[in-house]
Amino acid sequence: DGGITQSPKYLFRKEGQNVTLSCEQNLNHDAMYWYRQDPGQGLRLIYYSQIVNDFQKGDIAEGYSVSREKKESFPLTVTSAQKNPTAFYLCASSIMHSGANVLTFGAGSRLTVL
Amino acid sequence: KQEVTQIPAALSVPEGENLVLNCSFTDSAIYNLQWFRQDPGKGLTSLLLIQSSQREQTSGRLNASLDKSSGRSTLYIAASQPGDSATYLCAVTPNTGNQFYFGTGTSLTVIP
Numbered sequence: 001d002g003g004i005t006q007s008p009k010y011l012f013r014k015e016g017q018n019v020t021l022s023c024e025q026n027l028n029h030d031a032m033y034w035y036r037q038d039p040g041q042g043l044r045l046i047y048y049s050q051i052v053n054d055f056q057k058g059d060i061a062e063g064y065s066v067s068r069e070k071k072e073s074f075p076l077t078v079t080s081a082q083k084n085p086t087a088f089y090l091c092a093s094s095i096m097h098s099g100a101n102v103l104t105f106g107a108g109s110r111l112t113v114l
Numbered sequence: 115k116q117e118v119t120q121i122p123a124a125l126s127v128p129e130g131e132n133l134v135l136n137c138s139f140t141d142s143a144i145y146n147l148q149w150f151r152q153d154p155g156k157g158l159t160s161l162l163l164i165q166s167s168q169r170e171q172t173s174g175r176l177n178a179s180l181d182k183s184s185g186r187s188t189l190y191i192a193a194s195q196p197g198d199s200a201t202y203l204c205a206v207t208p209n210t211g212n213q214f215y216f217g218t219g220t221s222l223t224v225i226p
Contacts, residue, residue: 006157031212042218043203050212090157094212100146100165101207103214105157 002027004106006091011111013078013085021076021109023091029104032074033092036060037108043090049074078111086113116141118206120217127194128225135189135220137204142182145207149178149189152201152219161202162189166209194224 004025013019025032031050035043045058049068063082068074074093078085091106117140127133137147146165150158162171162178164187170179177190191198203219 033214040218043216045213048213088155092158094214099167100163101212101214102160102163103148103205103207104160105150107157108155110155
């Protein structure tokens with residue numbers, strides 16, 4: 001079955017450490033996204049990529065970095081510069097299909113800073 | 115910038131009741147609108163997508179409508195069940211660019 005795989009599902013980090021969240025899709029979607037979700041808040045866009053080797057900052061990119069070396073993969077690194085990284089992180093991808101821009105999500109990764 | 119609002123933030127109904135969830139957006143120049151469901155600690159699952167040229171879409175007990183001129187969409191759930199308890203989010207795609215704008219969601223609880 002096609003879909004988006006995020007790993008790990010749960011991740012614990014000590015302050016000052018960088019961590020990388022994996023996102024892999026086999027949907028052949030061109031665009032990929034990273035969102036952050038905090039309790040009581042909506043989804044906030046961190047980074048997005050429309051094609052391989054190209055990506056753009058979203059609304060809250062500070063303290064995060066990404067790469068897009070392959071169409072299928074869009075890993076997110078949470079750096080030590082991110083002051084409040086504890087959150088639920090969602091990866092998504094999209095494709096133009098039959099006149100609609102369809103967005104699909106992974107199951108999410110929960111990051112906790114100890 | 116597009117702003118998307120969902121009211122109410124939380125809703126509690128008895129099982130079997132029909133209900134309507136609301137989504138409002140400020141810029142009517144949209145490409146499509148998508149409704150999602152999110153269970154606690156899970157990702158978002160797509161429920162319905164309405165293209166800008168459409169007025170409504172149906173899937174089972176769910177019906178979503180779109181009125182671009184007034185900047186509103188509604189998600190109608192018929193004969194609600196406890197399994198419908200979740201947070202429902204709407205996302206708007208503008209005509210330009212490849213971004214999505216989300217509402218903050220409505221948390222639905224269906225009481226057995």
